[in-house]
Amino acid sequence: MKLFGIRNDGYFFKVIRIFGMNLYFVRRSRVREMNKFSEFLKRQQNKRLMGAHSWHYEQTGRIFDFMNPKTLTEKILWLRDNYWYTALPVCSRIQNKATFKEWMHEKGLEKHVPKTYGVWDSPADIDWGKLPDKFVLKSVMGGDGEQVMLVRDKSALDKTKALREMSGWTFNNKRHPIIAEELLENPGGGGLCDYKFFCIHGKPQFICGRTLPKNSGRTADAKFSVFGTDWSVLPYRFWTHGFSKAVDMPRPARLDEMLSLASMVSAEFPFVRVDMFQTKDGVYVGELTFFPSYGKMAFDPIEYDRIFGDMLTLPRV
Numbered sequence: 369m370k371l372f373g374i375r376n377d378g379y380f381f382k383v384i385r386i387f388g389m390n391l392y393f394v395r396r397s398r399v400r401e402m403n404k405f406s407e408f409l410k411r412q413q414n415k416r417l418m419g420a421h422s423w424h425y426e427q428t429g430r431i432f433d434f435m436n437p438k439t440l441t442e443k444i445l446w447l448r449d450n451y452w453y454t455a456l457p458v459c460s461r462i463q464n465k466a467t468f469k470e471w472m473h474e475k476g477l478e479k480h481v482p483k484t485y486g487v488w489d490s491p492a493d494i495d496w497g498k499l500p501d502k503f504v505l506k507s508v509m510g511g512d513g514e515q516v517m518l519v520r521d522k523s524a525l526d527k528t529k530a531l532r533e534m535s536g537w538t539f540n541n542k543r544h545p546i547i548a549e550e551l552l553e554n555p556g557g558g559g560l561c562d563y564k565f566f567c568i569h570g571k572p573q574f575i576c577g578r579t580l581p582k583n584s585g586r587t588a589d590a591k592f593s594v595f596g597t598d599w600s601v602l603p604y605r606f607w608t609h610g611f612s613k614a615v616d617m618p619r620p621a622r623l624d625e626m627l628s629l630a631s632m633v634s635a636e637f638p639f640v641r642v643d644m645f646q647t648k649d650g651v652y653v654g655e656l657t658f659f660p661s662y663g664k665m666a667f668d669p670i671e672y673d674r675i676f677g678d679m680l681t682l683p684r685v
Contacts, residue, residue, distance in 0.1 A: 400435070440676040441665045444639060447682070448659050455685050456637075462656050465508040466547050472633075472653065480629060480653050482550040489545050491534035496527065502551040505530070509539035518551065552647050561617065562654070563626060565642040567634035568679045572597050572627055572642075576606065577617045593617055597627055605668045622646045629653065639680055 384391045437446045452459040461467045469481045485503055488494050494505075501522050507515040515537040519525055534546060554560045564576040578592040594606045599619040620626065629651060630642040641657040667673040 437682070438677050439673040440639075440667075440680060441673055443677055443680050443682055444659065444665070447639060450685050451638075451683060452658050455683070458636075459658055463509065463658075464544075465506060465510075465655065466545065467508075468655065475633070477629075477633070477653070480651060482552055482652055482654075485548040485550070487545050487547045490543070491531045491546055494531075494546060494548070496522070499548055502553075503548050504551050505534065506547050506549070507534075507537040507539060507544050508547050509542075509544040510537060511539070515539075520551070552645050552652060554647070560645050560647070561620070563620060563644045563646070564657075564660075565626065565630035565634075565644065566660075566676075567630055567637075567640055567642055568676065569638060569681070570631055570635035572630045572634075573676060573679065574602060574606075575599075577620075579617060599623060604672045606665070620646050622651050625651050638683055 384393065432442050432445060437443045458471070462471055466484070466487050469478075469484060472478060472481045482504075485500070486495060486498055487508070499519075499522060503519050503522070505517040505519065510516065517530060517533065535543075537543065537546075552560055562578040564578065565572040566574050566576070575595045575597065576592050577595055593616075594602050594604070595617075596602050626644050626646065629644070633653060633656065634640045634642055637656075637658070639658070641660050643654040643657060645652045645654060665673075667676075
């Protein structure tokens with residue numbers, strides 16, 4: 369049975385069977401928490417957020433502790449509901465790929481973001497003549513590589529097909545501007561490696577290293593492993609879009625530079641994931657993510673969720 373979007377597991381309810389019927393009663397010790405949970409769900413308009421709570425229960429067998437969050441995942445969801453887009457307006461600015469670059473420029477870090485060729489309100493407004501032979505087209509509010517188009521030869525691009533595809537790009541049921549930017553490439557061939565630094569109070573704690581096939585920016589195509597900040601393989605697996613599988617990845621040549629940059633850009637946030645790329649020309653920040661995978665995170669063994677949660681002190685709101 370599912371109640372309030374989650375399965376009944378005896379946590380909130382006790383069951384009395386009378387004449388073949390199951391009667392559910394909220395446990396007296398859980399009434400306050402149940403009311404808090406019910407009010408929380410009523411306030412949510414984001415179905416992805418609702419899904420994160422149900423998903424977490426399915427994966428871990430645990431219901432989030434809304435009254436006293438302890439794990440990293442619980443605290444990230446608490447921040448999403450209570451802090452990021454209400455008490456910390458800069459998060460909305462950083463979420464937008466165009467205004468995020470402005471934020472990086474203000475910090476004197478413009479060399480660490482890909483060059484922008486143009487931003488247009490709709491795909492039909494794109495000035496193709498301003499674009500070089502190679503570039504990337506993205507929705508400024510896309511995620512997980514689902515609204516990204518890699519163009520390696522503009523002369524071979526079917527513009528009609530490209531415009532049709534981009535017209536379907538939406539985020540939260542809204543269309544957003546299109547940004548064209550520099551195409552970052554791996555000089556050794558193949559797709560770029562993507563390094564995701566999970567930072568707590570301005571300090572990187574662990575890294576998800578992802579390898580992508582050539583011509584793909586899609587998360588679903590990636591293979592990844594979890595590493596410590598010294599690039600040691602860690603004694604747990606981490607889930608974002610599937611548990612990590614200990615893919616062999618060489619230590620990045622610019623790891624120390626990336627760690628320093630991750631600390632710098634994450635310093636003002638209780639938690640943020642800093643996504644970076646390394647090329648022969650330098651280190652680039654792709655984006656900052658405050659709510660990784662819409663809260664669909666899990667650790668195996670699960671104890672590490674609490675270990676990292678203990679490092680994160682929630683702000684007063």
